[in-house]
Amino acid sequence: STTGTLEAHFMVIDASELLEEVYNGVLLIAEEREILLGRNDKASIYAEPGSVKQMLRIFIDNAIKYTPSGGYIYLSCEADEKQVCFKVQDTGIGIPKKDLERVFERFYRVDSSRTKETGGSGLGLSIAKYIAKGNNARLELTSELHKGTTVTAIFPRHYETKKDTDK
């Protein structure tokens, strides 16, 4: 059978590499027809890279600090046609509803984290907010006490034009 024949040639494939090959194969055709060809695994943003990395580090450092061992942290980057979202999800102690708005303030720390031995100045998220603003991004924070926290940084999506690639 066909499937039998295929299976004999199975291998581990990097999914985004495979999509890239297909993408490159049709890019010119799309461009000729003036159709914008997007793909969710290779989305671009227009921003200052060092500061964006620093911001993501703040989220990840927090996730590590406030997640007990045995938990997990999941990093992802998702795009739709308009925006690109970086997400840091953890299965940590969570943030009480009443504190959600305030954690972005300078020096603000949730009581439960103040009493813990986890050090911190309460500056991380205020710096992250500042960086987000400077890069035209916005932040979203969702959390459930004792379940976990998700921080999302949302950037406007940047589409490369032929001029960009010619540079």
Ligand code: ATP
């Ligand atoms: P640092 O300045 O070293 O990052 P910090 O973690 O106390 O110290 P922020 O990063 O500003 O400061 O975070 C503010 C507060 O928000 C923290 O004290 C903590 O209570 C809460 N918080 C932030 N991220 C998480 C998270 N992933 N899970 C649970 N609580 C969090």
